[in-house]
Amino acid sequence: MYHGIGYTVHMIGIFDSGxxxxxxxxxxxxxxxxxSYVYLGDTARAPYGTKSPETxxxxxxxxxxxxLSKGAKAVVIACNTASSLASEHLRARHPELxxxxxxxxxxxxxxxxxxxKRIGLIGTRATVGSGMYEKMLKAxxxxxxxxxxxxxxxxxxxxxxxxxxxxxxxxVAKYVAPIRExxxxxxILGCTHFPILKPQIAVMMGEGVALIDSAEAVVAxxxxxxxKDAALEASLDRSGSASYFVTxxxxxxxxxxxxxxxxxxxxxxxxxxx
Amino acid sequence: MYHGIGYTVHMIGIFDSGxxxxxxxxxxxxxxxxxSYVYLGDTARAPYGTKSPETxxxxxxxxxxxxLSKGAKAVVIACNTASSLASEHLRARHPELxxxxxxxxxxxxxxxxxxxKRIGLIGTRATVGSGMYEKMLKAxxxxxxxxxxxxxxxxxxxxxxxxxxxxxxxxVAKYVAPIRExxxxxxILGCTHFPILKPQIAVMMGEGVALIDSAEAVVAxxxxxxxKDAALEASLDRSGSASYFVTxxxxxxxxxxxxxxxxxxxxxxxxxxx
Numbered sequence: 001m002y003h004g005i006g007y008t009v010h011m012i013g014i015f016d017s018g019x020x021x022x023x024x025x026x027x028x029x030x031x032x033x034x035x036s037y038v039y040l041g042d043t044a045r046a047p048y049g050t051k052s053p054e055t056x057x058x059x060x061x062x063x064x065x066x067x068l069s070k071g072a073k074a075v076v077i078a079c080n081t082a083s084s085l086a087s088e089h090l091r092a093r094h095p096e097l098x099x100x101x102x103x104x105x106x107x108x109x110x111x112x113x114x115x116x117k118r119i120g121l122i123g124t125r126a127t128v129g130s131g132m133y134e135k136m137l138k139a140x141x142x143x144x145x146x147x148x149x150x151x152x153x154x155x156x157x158x159x160x161x162x163x164x165x166x167x168x169x170x171x172v173a174k175y176v177a178p179i180r181e182x183x184x185x186x187x188i189l190g191c192t193h194f195p196i197l198k199p200q201i202a203v204m205m206g207e208g209v210a211l212i213d214s215a216e217a218v219v220a221x222x223x224x225x226x227x228k229d230a231a232l233e234a235s236l237d238r239s240g241s242a243s244y245f246v247t248x249x250x251x252x253x254x255x256x257x258x259x260x261x262x263x264x265x266x267x268x269x270x271x272x273x274x
Numbered sequence: 275m276y277h278g279i280g281y282t283v284h285m286i287g288i289f290d291s292g293x294x295x296x297x298x299x300x301x302x303x304x305x306x307x308x309x310s311y312v313y314l315g316d317t318a319r320a321p322y323g324t325k326s327p328e329t330x331x332x333x334x335x336x337x338x339x340x341x342l343s344k345g346a347k348a349v350v351i352a353c354n355t356a357s358s359l360a361s362e363h364l365r366a367r368h369p370e371l372x373x374x375x376x377x378x379x380x381x382x383x384x385x386x387x388x389x390x391k392r393i394g395l396i397g398t399r400a401t402v403g404s405g406m407y408e409k410m411l412k413a414x415x416x417x418x419x420x421x422x423x424x425x426x427x428x429x430x431x432x433x434x435x436x437x438x439x440x441x442x443x444x445x446v447a448k449y450v451a452p453i454r455e456x457x458x459x460x461x462i463l464g465c466t467h468f469p470i471l472k473p474q475i476a477v478m479m480g481e482g483v484a485l486i487d488s489a490e491a492v493v494a495x496x497x498x499x500x501x502k503d504a505a506l507e508a509s510l511d512r513s514g515s516a517s518y519f520v521t522x523x524x525x526x527x528x529x530x531x532x533x534x535x536x537x538x539x540x541x542x543x544x545x546x547x548x
Contacts (some may be wrong), residue, residue, distance in 0.1 A: 002491070037283050038423045043325070044319065044325060045318065045319050046324075050320075050433075051318060051522050051524070052522050052523065052524050053316070055521075152430075152434055153430055153431065153436065154436050156426075156427055156430035157427065159324075160426055160427050161426065165448075166444075167441050167444050167445055170440075170441050170444075171441055174439075178416075196497050211547075247329075248325050248326050248328075248329045250326050251325065
């Protein structure tokens with residue numbers, strides 16, 4: 001299995017449906033520049049957020065298998081859709097593998113800042129449809145009221161580079177207005193693309209509403225886990241390397257990815273044939 | 275191969291990256307209700323328009339192979355992206371298979387109506403990037419001037435059911451304004467999703483600009499070809515059936531598909547594992 005003899009480099013594997021998870025890589029590298037990372041963006045099959053739970057689980061399996069084949073010793077699911085729909089499935093499939101996902105950390109961060117216990121969520125169609133955020137919020141505190149709406153179009157708008165266009169502000173307003181009116185005091189940004197729209201979302205939600213960035217939340221928990229888990233910490237490679245794979249390499253990915261990471265990145269093609 | 279003994283039902287196969295090609299099925303069935311059709315929407319890997327040429331060709335191969343395995347005797351590529359990037363590839367791979375694609379018919383329809391020989395094109399990022407429309411237009415008439423722009427966001431807006439929202443009109447205006455200003459007298463709607471936005475596009479383009487619907491154009495050529503090709507016509511099944519497959523079945527597909535086809539459709543899962 002993944003603990004086999006063949007593995008000499010123990011890396012942190014991160015996967016996402018596409019490019020958004022690079023924001024998690026950036027945050028991980030800022031927190032722990034000494035560790036080694038391998039990233040997979042499943043761009044040939046992106047987006048995940050409009051697909052069925054069964055298909056999302058199958059894709060997540062492929063992504064995890066690929067990262068393990070590259071020497072990952074722990075896996076971070078950077079994608080909210082895959083976290084919501086496939087993290088339990090992957091944990092059952094790889095019981096000994098440390099798997100970090102973004103839903104739990106965002107839920108804990110939201111509960112920590114909310115005093116009204118009315119919490120908003122925006123995510124992909126699949127993430128919101130899964131009910132996973134709601135289930136975890138209510139498991140932690142049954143009195144919590146969750147106001148969830150998918151905001152599917154925001155992903156396309158960000159990917160097309162329209163973040164600063166007036167149409168995008170208008171679309172943001174339409175999606176979040178019912179959440180603001182419900183009187184939440186925290187809003188979970190349940191998709192890696194949404195932090196890019198933080199300024200517009202903050203304006204629409206108004207003061208007094210905390211915006212929870214799931215990428216930041218998972219990196220904080222990752223860091224804390226390594227501080228507690230000496231065995232895992234000791235097993236990790238410390239060469240500070242990072243490698244980037246996608247299932248469909250395009251010039252756009254290298255360009256946007258380099259801009260987000262803050263340095264030129266070399267992007268390799270991942271062969272996934274299931 | 276696909277002419278093998280195993281084939282007893284000779285159907286017309288149609289494929290698209292997703293749901294848009296159902297508009298082609300509807301038009302084909304209106305033109306030739308006696309023939310039998312099998313449709314494949316590759317929803318598990320949609321959209322195609324943001325992906326690389328290599329990946330689009332691989333997906334188109336899979337789609338054609340699936341349709342042939344279901345008894346298709348001719349294949350209609352309903353998707354502009356696959357038509358632009360994979361039709362030559364599929365013809366080389368299946369030299370004896372009649373393959374209809376949407377680019378050629380739309381090009382001929384545009385040339386027939388344009389008197390200024392300034393022709394506009396909107397399509398996906400991949401379709402416009404391929405230069406296929408431009409190449410075919412100029413091959414037919416080197417004096418033609420082509421003004422092409424991708425209009426990638428319109429696909430997401432249509433798929434999210436935002437066709438009638440004011441933001442969509444605003445996005446349409448942004449995409450087509452430079453084409454209108456270039457003074458074209460015909461605009462090719464180079465994506466199956468765009469005819470749904472015909473009213474908004476017509477308003478923005480103004481009177482005197484013909485809108486070319488690639489789905490209508492391919493159906494007209496399909497019909498004309500069958501009139502000329504007696505052998506193909508004679509080989510086709512006449513049970514008037516239609517079956518629908520997708521790589522990722524979702525309730526949304528069945529619902530929207532039934533509305534577009536005008537009758538409830540039963541949607542089956544296609545297993546494609548390459």
